[in-house]
Amino acid sequence: MAREDFSDATYLLEVHHPMMAKAARPGQFVIVMSHEHGERIPLTIADYDREDGTITLVIQAVGKSTREMQQSCTVGTSLYGMVGPMGMPSPLGQASKVLCVGGGLGVAPIYPQARGFKENGAYVIAVIGFRTNSLVFWQEKFESCCDEVIVCTDDGSAGIEGRVTEGMKLAISRHADIDECVAIGPPVMMRGAAEVTRPYGIKTMVSLNPVMIDGTGMCGGCRVKVGDQVKFACVDGPDFDGHQVDFDDLMARLGRFSVEEKAAMKRWSESCRMAQQVPETGKPTE
Ligand SMILES: Cc1cc2nc3c(=O)[nH]c(=O)nc-3n(C[C@H](O)[C@H](O)[C@H](O)COP(=O)(O)OP(=O)(O)OC[C@H]3O[C@@H](n4cnc5c(N)ncnc54)[C@H](O)[C@@H]3O)c2cc1C
Ligand code: FES
Incomplete structure (x- = not known):
């Protein structure tokens, strides 16, 4: 559409x-x-x-x-x-003050959660992070459903300079009564966010993105370690307690098909280039 x-x-x-x-x-x-x-x-x-x-x-x-x-x-x-x-819908719970943190592409999936918390009556602080000003998106959408929005850019070209963890520290310094945090983004960002909230004992949920195949809990491809348990992100998640997630394991598993992924990309790029070659007839080849 x-x-x-x-x-x-x-x-x-x-x-x-x-x-x-x-x-x-x-x-x-x-x-x-x-x-x-x-x-x-x-x-x-x-x-x-x-x-x-x-x-x-x-x-x-x-x-x-x-x-x-x-x-x-x-x-x-x-x-x-x-x-x-x-997957399981995010547990929006009864939190009264919530920090919703999105880094890069994680800004999009954090939006429905921020809106859901607001609809449940919570005070919602969004922290959204991008590399630079030209990559900022949905700021107005967040402003329309959140009580506060803190934009962070790595180069300081919009909002405050630094990663989302800087925005989180700012929000926590202003609000001692945040009772829940949700963080979505690359694994390294989610791990950083969980480490910011850990000393304050703020419950922190993260959305995991392991490689999925069937998405129905049958293949085991999306296995993640959470505390002393093994979970399947597709049916048990994708949201889990960020203080319990084994991020090293997640990141190692995310890279395990990199040879096949590179080969698929190379094959596809070559077939695209061939499709664009113009033969002597002047018409592109199929
Ligand atoms: C629950 C969940 C939600 C996601 N939501 C989004 C989203 O909203 N937007 C978005 O851009 N991406 C999202 N992703 C990641 C997205 O699925 C991958 O980027 C995509 O599958 C990559 O495929 P590719 O062929 O383009 O790249 P590839 O070259 O095949 O893979 C690039 C990287 O993407 C990851 N990946 C590859 N295949 C899969 C797979 N079947 N399942 C999960 N990850 C894979 C791996 O880390 C891999 O290294 C999500 C993943 C999960 C598990
Ligand atoms: S994708 Fe197969 S078990 Fe989750």
């Missing part, structure tokens, strides 16, 4: 799917196949509009499938398949 490009790598797709929009809850995700032979990729439901019957996906083009979608998905495109909503 709509597409917006936030940067060279990050794009938003608004997808018409009334049943998904009706069923979606903050923190859930879908598994998408863009075409019949496409890979199944998990993507967080970054927003949903039950009246319009749409869900919003915000995608970072990092490899073959997400780049392929970046090229092929425009207004009017049909996705081949979408399963969901998957």
